[in-house]
Amino acid sequence: MKLRQIDKDWDLLFDDYDILNAINSNGFFIISSKQINKVHEARLMTKFDNRENLPDIFKRSHLSILPITRGNYIIGSYDAYQDVQYENKETKFFTLPEYIESINTSDLYSESACLNCAYASGIIDNLCGEHTLPTVSGRMSSEDFxxxxxxxxxxxxxxxxxxxxxxxxxxxxxxSQNALILIEAKNYSANNFLVRQLYYPYRLWSAKIQKPVIPVFMTFSNDVFSFFVFEFQDSKVYNSIKLIEQKNYIIASELISLDDIYDVLISSKVEPEPEVPFPQCDNFYRIVDLLSLLADKSELQSDEITNNYAFTSRQTEYYTNGAKYLGLLEKIKNENNETVFRLTDLGKLIMSKRHKEKCLGIVKQILKHEVFNKVLKEYFVKLAPLTTCEISKTMQKSTIYHVNSLNTMERRSRTIGKWIEWILDLRKN
Structure with a gap:
């Protein structure tokens, strides 16, 4: 596996300060921002919002890093992350008040924009069960605990x-009248998050006010707001975090029906297969996340995608290839001669649309590919998802670039099945 620059930088720090031996002897190692800055900017070197972002040496040694003062961090064998699962599929629909003109629901590509929209639409009040007002946000001191x-x-x-x-x-x-809700927001789906981002604010405000403090993790992915409401069962224990409930919301004036999907299918014209690797990324929601990130950031290097979002290096390769396969992303040299990914003109156009048009635009790109087109048509014939065996047989009768062996077809059939599942799940959203 190719090492990222951040992996190499941390390898250097571990060697320079003999960090592993110090941890084996003392149980931890305290490193300062000044020490980290000698290699690279400490702020960037210590931002690991998801397990996937951790440097290679941290993963291999089962280590995490946490801030303990303004300029010091502690490294040790700490269980610092919490898994999340999107088990609740029920989604509530909300709209913005008609007089709101400053929030564009087709341009919610930053975390602050997502939260502003969630508040203005009444989602936050619904989540809390009572009227709320925005009171605290931004950077502040944790104080002592x-x-x-x-x-x-x-x-x-x-x-x-x-x-x-x-x-x-x-x-x-x-x-609200009865509680303070603290939200950690991500504009992509995540399988886990760094508990510290909820725990430190929770400890600060629990000591400041009499009301209960409710920690909430929110993701905005595929136009769906997913809220995970937690509680800390013991305020002094970091790992006492427990999920209370998960709720999903969407801002949508138009729903997507099965008829809408069928209309796109019958109007789609199959095009020749592009000479790019056939997709091997099962979670299509992450492709939409990637497209959303690029709609906000304009261009990103491979390491930037891996370092800052919930992708491993291999996943970054797979998901960028998947988006390239659809003609929505391209890999270029920018004006600084850096290799970057950016949306194609078609990708920019589709990602600028509102929820329904955007989703159906992506569906159209998928169904331009022969095997996906055939598999969805077969679904409408039998009105049930195809098995991997049935999809493999359809693959054998389709033109696919560089997928020849039956074993490879069986693996890729799972990807096809998951992409078709994403298309059909649009009805639920």
Whole structure:
């Protein structure tokens, strides 16, 4: 596996300061921003919002890093992340008030824009069950507190950490008559998140006010707001976080029906297969996430996608290839001679549309490919999803670039099945 620059930078720091031996002897290692800055900017070197973002040496050694003061970080065998699963598929529909002109629901590509839209549409109030007002957000001091965190090794012992005036950031804080809701927001789907982003603000505000403080993790992906409402069962234990409920919302004036999908299918003209690798990325929601990121950032290098979002290096390769296959993304040299990914003109056009037009535009790009077109037509004949065996047989009768062996076809058939599933799931959203 190709090492990212951040992997190499941390390898250098671990060698320079003999960090692994220090952790084996003392149970932890404290590193300063000044030490990190000698290699690269500390702010960028310590931002690992998801497990996937961790440097290679952290993953191999089961380590995490947490801030403990304004300029110091502690590295140790800490279970710092919380898994999330999108098990609740029920989605509630909301609209913005008619007088709101400053929020464009087809351009919610930043976390702040997502939260502003969620508040203005009444989603936040619905989530809380009562009227709220935005009260706290931005950067602030954590003040001082101690906590216990579970180790990530087999023993899973609890270790104590002391925090003194570390910097924290709250994406959105909303106060009602009975509670303060603190939200950590991501504009992509995630399988896990760094608990510290909820725990440190929770500890700060629990000590400041009398009302309960409710920590909430929110993702905005495929135009769906997913809220994970948590509680800390023991305020002094980092890993006492427990999911209370998950709720999904969408801003949509027009729903997508099965008839809409069928109309796109029968109007789609199959085009010759592009000479790019056939898709091998099963989670189509992540392709839409990638397109959304590029709609916001204009262009991104491969390492930027891997470092800042919930992708591994291999996933970055697979998902960028998947978007290229659809003609929505391209890989170019920019004016600085850097290799970057950006949306094609068609990709920019589709991603600028509102929910229904955008989704059906992406569906049209999928159905231009012979095998996807055939598989969806077969679905409408039998009115049931095809098995991987049935999809493999359809693949054998289709033109596919560089997929020849039966074993490879069977693996790629799972990708086809998942992409078709995404298309059909649009009815639920």
């Amino acid at each position: 101690n906590f216990w965190i579970k180790s990530s090794d087999k023993q899973q012992k609890y270790k104590e950490i002391e925090v003194k005036n570390s910097q924290i950031e709250i994406d959105g804080g909303y106060e």
